[in-house]
Amino acid sequence: xxxxxxxxxxxxxxxxxxxxxxxxxxxxxxxxxxxxxxxxxxxxxxxxxxxxxxxxxxxxxxxxxxxxxxxxxxxxxxxxxxxxxxxxxxxxxxxxxxxxxxxxxxxxxxxxxxx
Numbered sequence: 001x002x003x004x005x006x007x008x009x010x011x012x013x014x015x016x017x018x019x020x021x022x023x024x025x026x027x028x029x030x031x032x033x034x035x036x037x038x039x040x041x042x043x044x045x046x047x048x049x050x051x052x053x054x055x056x057x058x059x060x061x062x063x064x065x066x067x068x069x070x071x072x073x074x075x076x077x078x079x080x081x082x083x084x085x086x087x088x089x090x091x092x093x094x095x096x097x098x099x100x101x102x103x104x105x106x107x108x109x110x111x112x113x114x115x
Contacts, residue, residue: 029068035069035071035072035073035091035095035101036065036066036071037074037082037092037101038061038072039056039074039081039082040074041076054074056077057078058079059079070100073087073091
């Protein structure tokens with residue numbers, strides 16, 4: 001319903017009109033491997049109490065899901081900070097090199113034992 005509000009239209013312009021559920025549902029899926037990185041707290045509650053479930057303050061993690069994604073990742077970051085987050089950058093490089101966000105060549109750290 002926001003797309004009809006003049007203030008919304010003025011702030012977000014044409015891109016904002018294209019980011020509505022009807023327009024997104026009509027977008028063609030990519031025919032090359034892709035992954036999805038979403039922001040969220042990872043606690044099921046998210047940053048925005050108005051949004052249901054985990055979110056980055058603007059978009060819910062559930063809204064980022066797309067059929068056909070090779071991998072997905074939730075980064076502990078708000079919407080405006082996802083792109084420059086160190087975890088996002090590492091994950092993107094791993095995806096380009098290995099087709100998944102985790103680096104398969106990196107051995108997981110062993111948990112420390114308490115003495």
